[in-house]
Amino acid sequence: MFKKTSFMLAGTLMLMAAIVMVSKPALLDMQAEAASENGAQAESSLVRSHSPILGQADAPVTIVEFFDPACEACRAFYPLTKRILETYPEKVRLIVRYTPFHGDVSDKAIRVLEVARRQGVFEPVLEALLARQEQWASHGSFDESAILEIASEAGLDRAAAEEQLTSADVQAVIDQDMADVRANQIRQTPTFFINGEPLDPFGMQALIDAVERHVQATSEAEDGQ
Template identity: 60%
Template sequence: MLSVVAVAVAVFAAAAWFTTRPASVAATATVPPEQSEALLRSYSPILGPEDAPVTIVEFFDPACEACRAFYPVVKDIMAEHGDAVRVAIRYTPFHGEASGEAIRVLEAARMQDVYEPVMEALLREQPRWASHGAPAPGLILEVAATAGLDVDAARTQMLAPDVVAILNQDRADVETMGVRQTPTFFVNGRPLDPFGEAELRALVAEEVAASGS
């Protein structure tokens, strides 16, 4: 009887440790050389210091609910590590017409130097314009205008050949990288696997420490 109780206690203790253990960082390899160019392009929007030693690449869809949920997490990670971390955005329009229009609006916002305010406004109001049951893409410019976007100028900028080229290249790179869901993260070329907030924080912290920052 005592041995049975001892085994039960041991099993309970092990289960408790497993569910409360801190996130560990898997020894994931960086992307292979043939994918490195597809991972990050020179034109990709950057949040944070351009010369930060740690780069989080986020495959991002502005209509994605999980991307909206992770945005404050990513901002908190950047704030925690200061100048050591930057975020590169790769567009991943998995949610159809609304995603594509929102991306073009973001590129117009970049031309007008209001990229982050417009991104935050679009994410904040995402439930209005990106409802998966009844998308309302016509609201996107209206929402962006509240964050400082010049809508009249944006209508022309959204159709610029450079913007179309960015969308087309990012779509191709999504296929090359095998991205199937958003957000998908890479930290200094290392894929986040398994996916999770704690795992992302741990992977970034490891890369920051390795950089000596």
């Protein structure tokens, strides 16, 4: 287990206080199903087979994040979720759900991310776009060429991507994720679920604590077998 104090990042918390207005989503009576015996990802309105997965695919603790790459709060949370995955490499996975709440800029970045997933470079492209978010999405600005340039530098095949961005397959993924955004009453990004339970109260320390509880419960269950 890691110490709570290791995540008390004052500057980041000040950023969150300034930019996040949290409306509590209704408690949902649902939980992502476990992967089937053949390793295929079971479907639910929280977890889809197409959803990007960071961490070990069959980890017993699942964080689902409704995520907008143009969202400053999502950028602020990413180092924390990455650290959690590094702390529990065999216990925790992160599933990303596309949530384009910032209009055209979000839609474009999400299309690039989905094509990156299909090309096998989702994580490096994600990290590059978040690290340079101010370059392409600062104060609502929209620099489409910068998104593709940054993604290409991170490993995206730009020529292939430009043909895939508006494909029916990519559109179907976005449409499904938006349907799930509505089904789960998502009103802000990021919104987190841990093993199907909404994160409530919301916050960095609350996410740490919730993951730690689920990891501990999973470990105790395994020890009791």
